[in-house]
Amino acid sequence: MRWLYRYASPATFYPVAGALAPWFFVAAALLGAAGLYIGLIAAPTDFQQGDAYRIIYIHVPAAWMSMFIYVVMAAYGVLFLSLNTRLSAMMMSALAPTGAMFTFLALWTGALWGRPTWGAYWVWDARLTSELILLFLYLGFMALQAAIEDPRRADRAAALLAIVGVVNVPIIYFSVQWWNTLHQGASVSLTASPKMARIMLTGMLIMSLAAWLYAIGASLLRVRAIILEREAGAEWLQGHVDGKAR
Amino acid sequence: MPASTDIAAQGLSARAVGCERGGRALFESIDLAVSPGAALFLVGPNGSGKTTLLRALAGLTEPAAGEVRWNGRDAALRSAVWRMQLTYAGHKPGHKDELSVAENLELACDLDGGQVGAAERAQALQRVGLARRAALQVKRLSQGQKQRLTLARLSLSRRKLWLLDEPTAALDSDARVLLGDILRAHLARGGVALVATHDRIDLPAGQTAELRLGGA
C-alpha cells in the first residue's frame, strides 16, 4: 500500500506523468496506423454495406471508450472519497474531456454511418440515444466542476456526481433499449455480427488498444496541467519549473 | 496572554491546526487549550480566520492540518459523538423567517436534543425579553431581537462546548450583560466556550484567555 500512497502524491506523480505521456502517444500513433491499415486497406469490403462499414474501426472503439472512461472516472471518485487521495480526483477530472471527446466521436461517426445505412443522419437508435445521454452526463460533470470555485468542494461534488451517474448509466442504457424495442425504431444494429471476419476483429481490437493508449496519454498530460494549476506556489513545483527554465 | 501549548488533560485542546480557504492558507499551526469552566476569546482583524477556526472545530469545514483533543482524547471532528458535544452559533443564526419566535426556539431545542419542556422555553424567552413576541414571525424582529433569540437558544443548551461567532453583534448593552450571565452559567457548569469577538464580555478573571489570530 505504501507505494500506492507514494505515487498518489502529486509531487511524485508530476514528473512520472511527464515522462510516460510521450511513450503512450507514440504507441497510440503506431497502433492507430496499423489498425487503420488493416481496417481501411487490408480488410475486405462488406458484401452488404460496401465500404461504408469501415467506419466501425473508429466508431466502435470510440463507443467502448466513452462508456469505459465514465466507469473509470467513477472508480477514481470512489477512491478519492474513501482514501482522500487528491490525485484520484485530479485523474477523474483529467479523464472527463477525453471521455466526452470519445462520446462525441462515437455520435458523429454513428451519424455519418447512419446516412448510407438508414438514409438519415440521425435515427433514434438505442445505441445512438444512449451515447447522446452519456454525452449529457459528461457535459454535466464538467459543467458542475467548472461552476464550483473551491477546488476541494469541486472535487467532492464531482466524485459524488460520477458515482451517482455510474449507478444510473446501466438503468438508462437498459431503459433506452427497452424503449427502442417497444417502439420498433431502427432495427439495424450498429455492431457487426459475431461472425465477422477475423481480420475485421483484429483491426477493431488494435484500434481499441490505440484509443486506450491515447486516452491514458491525454489524461496524463491533462493531470499535469491540473497539478500545475492546483499546486501553484508549492515548493516542490517551483523546483520543477525552474529546472526546466534553466 | 497566549494560550498554553501543552495538551491539557481536560477540556479542549488543539495543536498545529491549519486551515485553507480556496487553496490559500488562512492560518497555520494554531495551538490552543481551554480547560473546563474557562472561555477563550478569539481576537484578530477581519479575515484572520476566526470564523474558519470555529467552523473547523465544529466539524463544518475540514482543517488542512492539526489535531484536536477533547478531554485528552482525539476528537473525531466529523463524528456523531463530537457534534453532540458542541453548540455552534455563527453569523447565520438558522432562524426561519416564516415561523414564530416560539416555533423557532422549539425547533432549535429539538435539534439540540436536551429534552427542554415548553415551560422552560417560555422562561428562556422571558429572560431574553421576547416573551411578548413569542407568537410573532421572526421576520418581524429587529436584528438585535433575532440575536436575542439565539441567546435564548444558548441559555437552554446543555452541551459542553460552545463555539460562538460574534455573539455581541447587534446586541444592546442590556443584552450584552445577559450574554455575560448566560456564559457565566455555562462555565459554572464546567462548560468550555470559544468566542470570536471584537468586544469585551464581562467574565470572572482567571476564567478567560485570549488568542490573537492574524499577524499585525
Added chain:
Amino acid sequence: MSEAGAWAGFAWGLRRDLKLSARSSAEVLVVLGFFLIVATLFPLSVGPDPRILHRIGAGIIWVCAALACLLSLHRMFTLDYVDGSLEQMLLGHMPFPSIVAGKIGAHWLTTGCPLIVCAPLVGVQFGLSFGEIGVLLVTLLLGTPVLSLIGGIMAALTLGLRGGGALLALLLLPLYIPLLVFGVGAVEAYAAGLGMEGHLSVLGAELILALVGSPLATAAAVRTAID
C-alpha cells in the same frame, strides 16, 4: 446524550418542512400552475387532433411532472443554506441523512402529490381512457418520489452555485429518462393490451434503490456544499 434515532430525524425534517410549506403555500400552487400551463401548450402547438393527443398524452404528463419537480427543487435546500439552518441540522442530535430524508419526503408531499391529484384532469384533456389514467396514476405514484429523491442529490450538489438552475437541469434530466420510459411505457403497454408488470416492477425497483441511496448521497452533497 446519545444520538437520536433515524425516525426522529425523519419526522423532525418532515414536520418542519411541511410547516414551512404551509406558511408559503403560494409556491406549491405556482408549481401546480406551471404543470397545467405547460401541458396546455402541447395541444396548442401540435394541434387538436384527438388521435395525436391521445397518443402523446401520457408522455406529456410525465415530462411536465419532471419539469415541475425540477422547477421546485431549489426550495428543498437553498433557503436553509442561506440562513444557516443546514449548519444547525448538521450539528443536531439526529442523524443528518434522516433529516434530509424527511425534507425530501416533504418535498414529495408538496410537489409530487399535488401533481398526482391534477394529472387525471390533464389526462382527460388529452383523451386518455379511465383505465389509462388509472395506470398513469400508479406510475406517477411509484415515480414521482424518485423525482424528488434523485432531485435532492442534484439540488444539493448545485447548492449556492451561480447559474445553479440551468446546471441543475443539465445534471438532473438525463437521470429522469428511465422514469419517463417506464412510466409512459406502462400506459402504452396497457393501451395495447399487453402486460405492464415489467414496467411497474422496474419503477418499483428504482424507487427502492433511490430510497436507499438518495438520503445518504444528498447528505454527503450538502456537507460538501457547506464546507
